[in-house]
Amino acid sequence: MKIVIVGGVAGGASAAARARRLMEDAEIVVFERGEHISYANCGLPYHVGNVIPDEDDLLVQTVKGMSRRFRLDIRTNSEVTAIHRDRRTVSVHDRKNGRTYEESYDRLILSPGARPFVPPLPGADLKGVYTLRTIPDAAAIKAKVDAGGVKRAVVVGAGFIGVELAENLQARGVEVTLEEGADQVLPPLDSDMARLIETELEKNGVRLILGSSLQSIEKTASGLAVTAGDHAPIEADLVALCIGVRPETELAKAAGLRLGFKDSIWTDSHQRTSDPHIYAVGDAVQTWNLLDGKETLLALAGPANRQGRLAAGAIAGLPHAFPGVAGSSVVKVFGLTAAATGMSEKALLRENVPYEKVYVQPLDHAGYYPGARQMTLKLLFSPVSRRVLGAQAVGPEGIDKRIDVIAAALQLGATVDQLSQLELCYAPPYGSAKDPVNVAGFVAVNVLDGLSRQIHWHDIGCLPENALLLDVRTPAEYEAGHIEGAKLFPLDNLRETLEELPKDRPTVVYCKVGLRGYLAERILVQHGFTDVYNLAGGYQLYEGVRG
Amino acid sequence: MKIVIVGGVAGGASAAARARRLMEDAEIVVFERGEHISYANCGLPYHVGNVIPDEDDLLVQTVKGMSRRFRLDIRTNSEVTAIHRDRRTVSVHDRKNGRTYEESYDRLILSPGARPFVPPLPGADLKGVYTLRTIPDAAAIKAKVDAGGVKRAVVVGAGFIGVELAENLQARGVEVTLEEGADQVLPPLDSDMARLIETELEKNGVRLILGSSLQSIEKTASGLAVTAGDHAPIEADLVALCIGVRPETELAKAAGLRLGFKDSIWTDSHQRTSDPHIYAVGDAVQTWNLLDGKETLLALAGPANRQGRLAAGAIAGLPHAFPGVAGSSVVKVFGLTAAATGMSEKALLRENVPYEKVYVQPLDHAGYYPGARQMTLKLLFSPVSRRVLGAQAVGPEGIDKRIDVIAAALQLGATVDQLSQLELCYAPPYGSAKDPVNVAGFVAVNVLDGLSRQIHWHDIGCLPENALLLDVRTPAEYEAGHIEGAKLFPLDNLRETLEELPKDRPTVVYCKVGLRGYLAERILVQHGFTDVYNLAGGYQLYEGVRG
């Protein structure tokens, strides 16, 4: 058996290693266009920021080490330029000596990844304009910063990579403008959760320009000038384009392989393409959302690694199949962490899936143990099946844990009822007897059980004229800021002051995070108030979202 | 509806609050024997250690605040001394004025908790001998330490509470001996994982005496002397008995309620006892292991809180039922965290459940991002159903997250195949593209698929005479320490040195953690070696367990 692999990083290197473990006598050839294999793409922004100062630390495996251990024929600086399916060969361009040759295969695994999208706009190809995908890309940006030549930078695109790069440039003393065409940062999040991250970016000195698409980049006397939307041009010494990635599918397309979503490579759940001798994995392939089965792309390292591993297994005859993707992701943004799994609210709206949502803002661990910090957790679920559809969280501590737990639950088909009953580990330094995940489950079940009716931050602007808005916090909290038009009815006196209120008008209660609002709601409803709503996430979310 | 609740802390207070939310017009009376309600039992060891210096911080709710907010009739210093099921009343002893009276109920909720077990041994009742359950208990220990009167302490019992108390006393400058009858600390862990914690305790100056049961405590001229097993008496100024807890079931027993496992209160999955008007929750009740359905006890705050909440719901007519327990627990021990979920290996052996186990020792986050730390993760699973049966982890970082994810998976019925495919959040500060949970899943699936055959640390002593033991690490690693009788065959030269080895003898390979051993195993097997085993967990676990 001769296995040829195109691409030697996440998916390709994983496939090569696993193929060797399963097929000791196979001939395995890995072609990699670049200089390096098996490197930590995900560490590149931190290399720029000197968090990982040494470039060598980015190499998870070296060509030498990996060749020896796994008896691989690894050829770097070697670009595969064509697939000849009829004779089962690939054409390879050796970039070192300019030679092109053919190499045969019994099975071919494609893991070419995705390339940064560079929009066809004036100046996108100017010197000083960078993208970030490879070690040389990172080294170039870092060298320029190291040399002291970068006072101001514009990062275009506020996805994970753009945000990480902005933080790392800022940490190097660069004045950073983060410019984004959408009206929010971090697309996997909904705008309400993203807002918390936007505040953190601004608090840390990153200038944020949202909702303005890149128009052009121009050379000026002192450097570059970036024009976005109708903003005045922004001067910069360095511009980084982090506008997303596009699957590298030219090879597959030219070879007539079936393509999928957004020109990605189609595969079955064993990573096999439309040609039974060719497998494909990673950023370049179409995958599917395991919740609704719809085609999607997901350019993340976990799926790429696991698909590479699966493709090798499939070639060796193992039965394991890829289960689809949930879209679990996490990013550090200065002092905060943002993480998400499953479908976002905007995706649910787009796909027309019925959903409900709740927000809770619990502490990451018991309040009486030092260092407890508040998080915001948004849970999306189906009012029909009661199943968990997605979750997002932002906060300084314990975020990745809660989203990982919900990610696992979601992938295993959990309902919010099951979430509310999950028995998680509790000791004071780590959590609470009722973990944030449970509390999100409680609130969701209460909504489904009809114990609570919610209203959301985006509804406050369009309440009916005769609606009553009750702030059930303390007078001090009310004084420090409240929603316009709200009347103060502190929770702990509510039963005594009920009589002052009409029972038949739409009544919205709110507190700081929603908990006391819920208590007030329960009191009002059971005292004969006919139309009561609790503001989900309370004043804190409402204010936080409005910025 | 009049609801009477016995016990005002975890289960009782949760039931009271939820009952009010569901039944605004109910009359709710809470009887609490002690001075405080709704306090953080779990914080008590940290109060002794001055981590939570202020006693008031332990009060999650006060009598005043909770009475007002939830319109409760809370009576502290009030002990319920009898239940009169025939006339639906309880007898209450008012400890303040010595009066005893009857109070009627429509529904009664029992949440009396569990009391520390005090063995009937000489001296267990001496002055200077403490138990730790309530705020006054903690205050008494703390006062004695504050006063400077405690140079040496003996903590008897190395469960969670004993270990936490030992650490907190040590932190106060007390010389601590931790004495335990079993041959390991922390019963939810298996002895191999517990060993890692024992090393940490000793490294931090706690003197550990295992496998020696308490015999007696005596008064000496200078303080107390504790005799355990056949050890010489240990001098101490303070002795704390943390030998486990016993359900407080005298009331229930006297009232003729059906009892369950180890004299606990029997309930159905709606927390209803054998008397349809009486519910019971928390440490006092029998519950069941959700994996095998067997009766068990679990004295933890999460289940107590959720059961209290469910009992109130059941009384209000809600359908939600308790799903049983997994036994998820976590504890901080100096610089390490230990956590567990599901069944331990010793429980599986005891229950005669067929199982397999794997050990992995991955980093908590990507190695190239600063601060990555190694953990040890043990996964137990069924070779029949392939389902996850349990997991335990010990390490400095990321332990609670991995066990919570596996706890969720286990409760949702996941197989190791599903574990290997879980899509968890990955960015360099938080994890790896293949999360430790995935890697544990990979290794387990490899074992089930017959790709790897393991041998365990406890088998090394009894290998057949003709067995070959191969150390596949580097010469430097080998020199620094290896298993007696092992021959050095470094992995990266293995293919070249194969010819020196006989193919038909039992061959055990090992490396540091098991990964390279697995690679070596794959090479050997595919080169015709007929009887190869990989040492699970490698030399590190082997050495770690032997201590």
Ligand SMILES: Cc1cc2nc3c(=O)[nH]c(=O)nc-3n(C[C@H](O)[C@H](O)[C@H](O)COP(=O)(O)OP(=O)(O)OC[C@H]3O[C@@H](n4cnc5c(N)ncnc54)[C@H](O)[C@@H]3O)c2cc1C
């Ligand atoms: C800056 C940055 C940060 C990231 N951070 C994260 C993160 O925190 N978390 C996360 O989950 N993911 C992150 N990712 C994404 C992750 O790195 C990718 O999802 C993953 O690397 C995809 O694996 P792959 O094998 O499909 O492609 P790649 O890892 O990109 O490998 C593809 C390789 O194929 C080579 N190649 C392409 N075409 C050819 C050809 N014709 N001939 C020969 N070689 C070819 C390329 O040179 C490339 O080296 C990040 C990516 C970047 C760039």
Ligand SMILES: Cc1cc2nc3c(=O)[nH]c(=O)nc-3n(C[C@H](O)[C@H](O)[C@H](O)COP(=O)(O)OP(=O)(O)OC[C@H]3O[C@@H](n4cnc5c(N)ncnc54)[C@H](O)[C@@H]3O)c2cc1C
């Ligand atoms: C030191 C310590 C540390 C702990 N750490 C953890 C931890 O880290 N994680 C974890 O999950 N769990 C921990 N626990 C266990 C947890 O606190 C218990 O599981 C939980 O409190 C049980 O709740 P409960 O309502 O059943 O009993 P409790 O919370 O003990 O409440 C029972 C109450 O009932 C009262 N009572 C009893 N009988 C009567 C009567 N006849 N009349 C009136 N009142 C009565 C008692 O005075 C008591 O206040 C810890 C416990 C202790 C003591």
Ligand SMILES: CC(C)(COP(=O)(O)OP(=O)(O)OC[C@H]1O[C@@H](n2cnc3c(N)ncnc32)[C@H](O)[C@@H]1OP(=O)(O)O)[C@@H](O)C(=O)NCCC(=O)NCCS
């Ligand atoms: C490192 C890389 C080459 C993969 O190599 P790999 O050998 O498959 O991966 P690992 O070193 O993690 O080894 C995992 C193997 O060891 C096994 N293993 C791990 N720990 C083990 C243990 N303690 N005992 C036994 N086996 C163990 C696993 O099961 C797996 O084998 P399998 O796939 O046959 O089941 C590839 O992931 C890579 O290039 N990564 C860097 C690039 C990248 O991912 N970039 C994006 C993220 S920054």
Ligand SMILES: CC(C)(COP(=O)(O)OP(=O)(O)OC[C@H]1O[C@@H](n2cnc3c(N)ncnc32)[C@H](O)[C@@H]1OP(=O)(O)O)[C@@H](O)C(=O)NCCC(=O)NCCS
């Ligand atoms: C605190 C205690 C009295 C319980 O009171 P509680 O009111 O039920 O608990 P919380 O304050 O967490 O409130 C939770 C309620 O608010 C709801 N809630 C929480 N956040 C919310 C939000 N943002 N929006 C709407 N509702 C919210 C929950 O759904 C829950 O209501 P439900 O039970 O009706 O579903 C009880 O747990 C206790 O005494 N704890 C301390 C003792 C103890 O547990 N010791 C052992 C561990 S140290």
